[in-house]
Amino acid sequence: MSTTTVPRSPLGRLSVRRLLDVLQSAGLLAVLIVVFVVVSVLEPHFISGASLKTILVNSSQLAVCGVGMTMVIALRGIDLSVGSVEALAAVVAAKLSSTGTPLALAIAIALLAGLVAGTINGLIITQLRVPAFVATLGMLSIAQGVALLYSNGGSFLVSDRAFTAIGRDVVLGVPLPFVIALLALIAGWVLFNQTRFGRHTAAAGDNEEAAIASGIRVRSLIVAVFAIVGLTAALAGVLVTAQVGDVDATVGMGFELNVIAVVVLGGTSLAGGRGNLPGTVLASVLVASINAALNILGVQTFYQYLAVGLLLILALALEAFRDRLTGSRPSARPGV
Numbered sequence: 001m002s003t004t005t006v007p008r009s010p011l012g013r014l015s016v017r018r019l020l021d022v023l024q025s026a027g028l029l030a031v032l033i034v035v036f037v038v039v040s041v042l043e044p045h046f047i048s049g050a051s052l053k054t055i056l057v058n059s060s061q062l063a064v065c066g067v068g069m070t071m072v073i074a075l076r077g078i079d080l081s082v083g084s085v086e087a088l089a090a091v092v093a094a095k096l097s098s099t100g101t102p103l104a105l106a107i108a109i110a111l112l113a114g115l116v117a118g119t120i121n122g123l124i125i126t127q128l129r130v131p132a133f134v135a136t137l138g139m140l141s142i143a144q145g146v147a148l149l150y151s152n153g154g155s156f157l158v159s160d161r162a163f164t165a166i167g168r169d170v171v172l173g174v175p176l177p178f179v180i181a182l183l184a185l186i187a188g189w190v191l192f193n194q195t196r197f198g199r200h201t202a203a204a205g206d207n208e209e210a211a212i213a214s215g216i217r218v219r220s221l222i223v224a225v226f227a228i229v230g231l232t233a234a235l236a237g238v239l240v241t242a243q244v245g246d247v248d249a250t251v252g253m254g255f256e257l258n259v260i261a262v263v264v265l266g267g268t269s270l271a272g273g274r275g276n277l278p279g280t281v282l283a284s285v286l287v288a289s290i291n292a293a294l295n296i297l298g299v300q301t302f303y304q305y306l307a308v309g310l311l312l313i314l315a316l317a318l319e320a321f322r323d324r325l326t327g328s329r330p331s332a333r334p335g336v
Contacts, residue, residue, distance in 0.1 A: 028266070028282045032289060039293040046296050053175050057167065057243060059281075059288035060177035061086075061236040062262050065255070066280040067188035068118075068229030069263045074192070075205040075225050076272025077125075077132040082233040083255035084143035085117045089237030090247040091147050094156035097163050106163075111234045117143055118230015122223030132226075140256070147249035155248035158241060167242030177239045181281065184232065189277045201225060206273025254305070261308050262287055265315035287311065 040047040065082055072079050089110040096106035117139060124135040158164055169176040192198035204211040204218045212218050236255075241247050264270060265286070266279030290311075291304045 028279065028286055032282070032286045035286070035289050035293055039297065043296050046293065051292060051296065053170070055285065055288045055292050056178040057175045058291065059284040060175070060181040061239050061243075061255075062258055062284035062287060063178075063181035063281040064184045064239065065229070065232045065236040065259045066262050066266070066284055067184045067277060068225075068232030069259050070188070070266070070268050070275045070277050070280050071192060071198075071201055071225050072132075072229045073260075073263055073268050073270060074272060074275035075201050075222065076208075076270075077222070077225070078260070079118075079121065079136045079226065079229050079233075080133065080256050081117065081121065081136040081139035081143055082229060082236075082259055083252035084140045084147065085114050085230055085233040085252070086237040086240065086255050087247075087249050087252035088117070088143045088147040088150070089114045089234035090241045090251050091151040091156060091249055093163075093238050094158050094241050094247050095151065097158055097160045098156050103160055103162050107238055110238055111231060114230040114232075114234020114237070115227055116230070118227040118233070119223060121230065122226035125226065126219040126222050144249065151249050153249070155246055158245045158247075163242055164245050165242075167239065167244070177243065180235075180239065181284075184235070185277055185281050192275055192277060197221075197224070202273050202275070204272075257312070258287065258308055261312040261315065264319065265311055269319055270316070271319075 036047065045051065065086065069079060069082065092113050093106050093110035096109060097103060101109075121132070121136050121139050124130050124138075125132050128135075165176075166180075167177055171179045192201065200211065200216045200221055203214070204216060204221055208218055237252065240251055244251075262283040263280050266281070266283035267276030268274065268280065287308060290307050294304055294307065295301075
């Protein structure tokens with residue numbers, strides 16, 4: 001006697017995925033609350049206004065770049081160059097500002113640098129058919145080299161108070177950098193969830209061949225998505241410059257791992273086809289909170305890298321579990 005396995009319908013998989021996305025975001029919020037409760041018992045100053053402000057400011061850079069990275073990973077791609085692009089934008093903005101360039105123009109040129117780097121990544125992937133991992137790894141070195149050449153290996157002190165105010169001002173009690181991160185989240189959510197561009201991105205990430213067959217211009221889509229993540233990485237560079245006021249070409253070292261970690265931890269699938277932008281921002285706050293907790297408890301800095309690595313492994317394990325529940329079967333993708 002034989003048995004027949006009834007495949008799970010696409011609608012059923014979609015409902016389960018949405019439920020799991022909600023549960024993952026709720027889980028992140030629960031972990032965040034536990035972190036605050038435990039650390040505030042051990043160190044009451046952790047719950048102070050100054051500490052909370054620091055957490056939100058530090059999370060803003062991850063959240064902003066995470067918006068772009070969420071779209072790239074939802075497209076079943078990866079961008080390893082965001083740390084170097086962040087550094088390039090930071091030194092460009094800082095140097096131009098320190099030499100008397102109007103602030104708006106300095107920031108615009110820094111953002112343009114990130115946009116160009118991301119666009120080049122997309123063109124290399126689509127026109128030369130180089131895998132995204134390799135293309136962006138190359139851009140990591142290129143952007144780092146350009147940043148070092150442009151800065152002559154030195155650092156720049158930002159003396160423009162209007163620039164540093166971006167990293168220190170508050171709006172209705174919320175740090176301005178985090179307000180910018182929330183605006184990026186809203187713009188990204190609308191683009192990804194409410195437009196044809198976003199629907200095409202998810203469709204191409206889920207099944208590139210089917211997307212091409214349905215008439216979606218996947219190559220143009222890839223270039224656009226990588227341009228967006230380059231832009232968000234540059235915006236993160238502007239924010240870090242405004243926050244610290246003294247930057248050099250090494251400011252973005254390790255940034256790419258942190259961004260990928262918060263995106264995956266937030267619920268975006270490395271298998272493509274699904275992105276969770278609110279989860280990305282929430283995970284950014286969680287990572288910043290854990291780092292702040294370790295600092296205030298006097299734990300050595302290198303343990304922060306250990307914590308991020310463990311969080312990334314946990315996120316990948318949760319994703320594998322979620323894929324088993326939804327019946328997803330990730331497949332290789334030649335172009336990205």
